Amino acid sequence: MKDDLIGVSANIARVLQLVDQIAGTDLNTVVCGNTGVGKELVVKQLYQKSDRKGGPFIKVNCAAMPDTLLESEMFGYERGAFTGAHRKMRGKFEQAKGGVLFLDEIGDMSLSLQSKLLHALQDGEFIPLGSEKTVKSNAWVIAATHHDLEAELEAGEFRNDLYYRISAMKIYIEPLCKRPEDIPHLIDYYIKKYALQLNGNYSTVLSKHSLDKLCSYHWPGNVRELQNVLRRIIVFGEEKSIDEMLSISNGPGNSTDGCTVNGQASPLTDYLGLNVRSLDLSELSLKKFQKQVSDQVEKDVISYVLEKTGWNRSNATQILKVSYKTLLTKIQDLQIRPPASLI
Template sequence: MNKDKILVIEDNAIWQRKYQKWLSQDYSFSFSSNIEDAKNTFNSFLPDIVLQDLGLPEIEFGLKMLDYIVSQGTDAKVIVITSSQDHQHALEAQKRGAYSYFFKSENIQDELPLLVKRAIRMQTLERDNRLLRDQLSAKLQFDNVIAVSKQMQGILKLVEQTKNTKEPVLLTGESGVGKEIIAKHIHARSLGKDKPFVAINSAAIPENLLENELFGHEQGAFTGAKNLKPGQFELAADGTLFLDEIGELPLSIQAKLLRVLQEKKFFRLGGSNEINANFRLIAATNRSLPEQISKREFREDLFYRLNVIPVLIPPLRERPDDIPALINYFIDRYCKTYNHKTKPKIENTLIRYLSKLEWKGNIRELENTLKRMLVVNSDTLSINDIPQDIQEQENPFLQNSLLNRYTMDDLTKMYAHLVYNHLNQNKKETCKFLNINYRTLVSRLEKP
């Protein structure tokens, strides 16, 4: 079994020997006493853990060394150690990417081995999670559909169950949840997968042009109709017609669409020859069609004709399990689009933070946020890179707590767990953050 590797960057030989003695023979060690040697050793030794004296011999040099390690994009955990009780520099080191810090004046002989073990354990979990995410992305990504959550897996299962039928599908869900992506996936799994996928946004075309766009026209059908023009119904022959924002369809067009779906035939504008309507219709809307029916804004008979296979796509906030895979997917796509040779390092705290946001704009908002972050910083992405407007999003924690009737004891324990996980399960740092003693923390971390 390969030993975990520890690089000790320390200009004092006595402390180098102490670290090795305290950490026993469970690890493989390498030692450096200056920055240049440390850089070379880091790249050749590829350590799992770095114990770095922050004064090499000055704090400024130690921070530069830390910046170099972080910039290499590895998952090595850096524990900075200083002989000074200077919390400001230690905290600055954590902001720059250090896993934790320790003071030589503390009970380092007993605490350092525990801190290293926790760092190794956290690193192992992160590596396992990355491997699992990669496996899930390979296994649960179809036609650009990310399906880690049970809700999305259920949608993909329904698509598989209905892929051999040409019955209409009605996609509903908030704006930005990925309705067109699902529509394309349905087409790719359908009987007409090798035929055209034709998409049209009902809200983007004026009413007086929409009928012509759908039905097409004959030569001379109206002033300016110099040539025959096939409509979208015709262009989607044997394939799929995707009607987005169908809730915006004018009532006059709704009646004509209903007839096409019932009769499976239509006429071009100005035409006298019937044309077979042989396509599968997928309609989508972010509006409540039953509510529109009650307001006489949507035909009830058309709704029932469309709603043969209903698919409700949940908002992103209801399927946070998809967010880490979506982050990975969008960053990979961004790097390929802009020919980035190296993929930026993504801090786990960032993934956890983004997974807890509401994302009122859903997948579209998440994608645009990641693009903004990558434009500014393409090396390492952390919480500090999150745009200010995203950081200021309303946190529903208290509202959800009220709805679920949580007690004050429940909230205290939940917040302790939140801080504990945010600080990489470092009990010492959690106690400092919460300003409580160790015994109180252990009590609050106990499962009810």
């Protein structure tokens, strides 16, 4: 089954209308929305409905690598341009010639690299690292971001000129909690898709009780979270997966119940399971508590992301914005263990 943009809400209807209108142009477009709403799906639909659908579709994740590596990925390099450059490499801009260059999470790009991207977009040409020759590209640039770019403009964290260059057209996808009427349709589509993938048939049917639970949930992780829950339902059974999902969403990290003010209690001290006011003054090292809080927060966040990605470490590194090596080190140091079902 090929994924389409699923929904009956006014927002999805507007998105689909914009896709049809924009696909016939080569106007640079930015797709905005929270993580997990389906931005890449919209980008792919723009590509599929355009005259460029027979050309290359090249994706660059701007949040997944440091500046120096991202620059060489985008613009390419000559042999000997830097240590380790043993051969010439064509950049993504050049590879996307005649097709689409998808710049995912462009809001995470540094200001210095934004400047170089701006020149490439303005001139339709660039110079690879270590080269003196100009390379031309007519790639259609489509960007996506979960950032509020207008707010970043105000804060000086995103270039005004680049913003106006990439956003000749703009598509905004609302979070799933703002379009609850789409949830039943998404459930119906993906439960059939995953049942076919994982069980080889369409036979999985959710009970009304389970459907009500899923439809009343606020889905902070949007469609991606819904997809993960439905996969778990297919594999483990609906009651366990849905109850587990609800317990996570309503856990201590997402509730302020029981917190008071004026120093009597605080989210962090409750979180660590201690009461600062009960400790000896000799035990109140700020550095020690900073380390405790940092470790506990990191452990909870990493554990949550690993669970949501089914312990797919590569996907987790992209969400957490750390290197694969860093993630493995933290998993070991923080003693994070996969569930028994994945061992």
